[in-house]
Amino acid sequence: MANSYYDPADLRKFGKITEWSEELGTKFFDYYGKVFEEGALSAREKSLIALAVAHVVKCPYCIDAYTKDGLQKGITKEEMMEAVHAGAAIESGATLVHGVQMMNKYNKLSM
């Protein structure tokens, strides 16, 4: 057992989750593979979305995987950083929009 919660080498073992639940694991990976194929959105666009979400959910495995995926797809570092900002803006916006709730409550309780 590793003495830290995250080990970079675990990323390449991701597929092994299927060993303990074959049906669900297989269904997940089939779905996952299908999602990232070229569609109405290009595989390139989806890779950037995945990178932004990876940061928002703060998943080090996903950041590792989608930085590499972006490089493989020829995505530049400027594009990657803009995607991260898009994710960060939504995340901070999601926090700040709750400020309205705070204002409502404040006003309701104040004379």
Place this chain on the structure above:
Amino acid sequence: MEKSILPKKKPMQKSLKARDNELAVTNKQLQILDGGPFADGELPYFKDKIGEIGHFPLRPKKLEILQINVGYMCNQVCEHCHVDAGPDRKEIMTRETMQLCLEVIKNTGAHTLDLTGGAPEMNPDFRWFVEEAAKAGIKDFIVRSNLTIIRANKKYYDLPDFFKKHNVHVISSMPHYTRGKTDKQRGDGVFDKSIKALQELNERGYGMPGSSLRLDLVYNPSGAYLPGDQMAMEKDFKKALDEDFGIQFHNLFAITNLPIARFLDYLIASENYEDYMYALVEAYNPAAVANVMCTNTISISWDGWLYDCDFNQMLDLKVASKVKHIKDYNEDLLNDRNIIISQHCYGCTAGAGSSCQGTVA
């Protein structure tokens, strides 16, 4: 000024050989490729992997391509170079060896002649050799030009005209359509010189839609990752080069970097070696095995030795045949051989496969 966390631009390096790097000894490279996760049993050896689908020993098919390396001298010192080429490399094919090659070219069943290096144009007998070889009437005559050589020195300025005169098919490296990525891999100023050279080739008709003067580009990743989808990359390259510079070209070949020579040195130094080997093995595509380039190619070194491919040449793995040198060349005997493989071969079977002509599966 704030200190950047980005790596500093490296000055132009010397070859591994000139630096007396231990990887300049090919045995050391082979030891590394046989060791690590392969020796630990974590990853399968290439021979076992292709054995699963009945391809071991790997055997040649009909010979289609003669690839001649006319020397390791180059005007660039690219960080990923599997040849370990550079200005300090003095291995150059002599006219005498070229004569032997010409005899083979006249009589071969191969339809493609592929000249590579180093920068092949730096061989002092390069032009003579192209003129003579062109007379043999081989169907597809390729010169792998790094583009910057065309702008490196006045004596090379007329190369586009020379290529055109002999109907040479030009295949050139272009790591990316942005300046930053190109210069990081190949050195400062490489991008601008490459753009200028491509424009000059376009002016002669090279790479234009419908033109018989073929101009293809080679893309290989600038780091420890595999190339993306060749078609998607070609689309991105075409759009960017056309919009930004009005440049046209025919096809883009996406080539995987093989873990040998300077790229191996980089992988080890950057602690990416193990992950890269895992990535190659994970991307193994059995459908690519039947068409790997060593099954239809013979590689000839500057000093006339014969190899299964340019990579085996750099690992000094001569063909497993009675015929090992161009002076004894015999196509039938050569075609009856087992191809020498090691773990670097996973580079040619990853994803859609990889060869000097791009994907194979």
